[in-house]
Amino acid sequence: MSDKILVTYASRAGSTAGVAEAIGKTLAENGASVDVLPMNEVKDISPYQAVVAGSAIRGSKWLPEAMQFIQTHRAELAQKRFAEFTVCITLAMSNSDQYRSAVAKWVAPVREQVKPLSEGLFAGMLDFSKLPFNWDTLMLRLTVALGIFPRGDHRDWNAIHAWAKSLKTIL
Numbered sequence: 001m002s003d004k005i006l007v008t009y010a011s012r013a014g015s016t017a018g019v020a021e022a023i024g025k026t027l028a029e030n031g032a033s034v035d036v037l038p039m040n041e042v043k044d045i046s047p048y049q050a051v052v053a054g055s056a057i058r059g060s061k062w063l064p065e066a067m068q069f070i071q072t073h074r075a076e077l078a079q080k081r082f083a084e085f086t087v088c089i090t091l092a093m094s095n096s097d098q099y100r101s102a103v104a105k106w107v108a109p110v111r112e113q114v115k116p117l118s119e120g121l122f123a124g125m126l127d128f129s130k131l132p133f134n135w136d137t138l139m140l141r142l143t144v145a146l147g148i149f150p151r152g153d154h155r156d157w158n159a160i161h162a163w164a165k166s167l168k169t170i171l
């Protein structure tokens, strides 16, 4: 097996893809050989010695394709260096610190299948121009109108960079 790292992600509106790209870039700058790929393009994880997997949150859960990825590869992931990250809008709320443990609980179904060496929890982005108009996004617009969730791009590139850098010694 090579010393390659796979950074793989599930994203619907692109913000988690951006986080994955940033993590991959930081890992590469620190000397690693890295592939950054959407989960639906990953069929074989055998070439990688470490995997960093991340998903956007919808309805307090990882996206179904991300859970499927973990389920499909769980035996192999358990034999590798594994870290995971989550992107959601709850962590962009002004009082988000009090919700960090709740957000961490949303990731419990992942941890139950493969124990990560590290976990990143990041604020994401709400851009309605990138989302379809349907019942779910209407409800989301309501939470924004009520001042619960903020709209806009709240990705904290310093926090993402710092977490990715910390993976160097872990993976």
Ligand SMILES: Cc1cc2nc3c(=O)[nH]c(=O)nc-3n(C[C@H](O)[C@H](O)[C@H](O)COP(=O)(O)O)c2cc1C
Pocket (backbone or CB within 6 Å): 010, 011, 012, 013, 014, 015, 016, 017, 056, 057, 058, 059, 060, 061, 087, 088, 089, 090, 091, 123, 124, 125, 126, 127, 131, 136, 137, 140
């Ligand atoms: C239909 C829908 C449901 C969502 N549900 C949640 C949620 O339950 N909790 C949360 O914190 N964020 C929720 N979000 C916000 C997303 O997690 C956030 O916008 C994230 O950055 C999206 O990632 P993506 O751009 O990679 O798809 C939801 C977004 C959408 C569109």
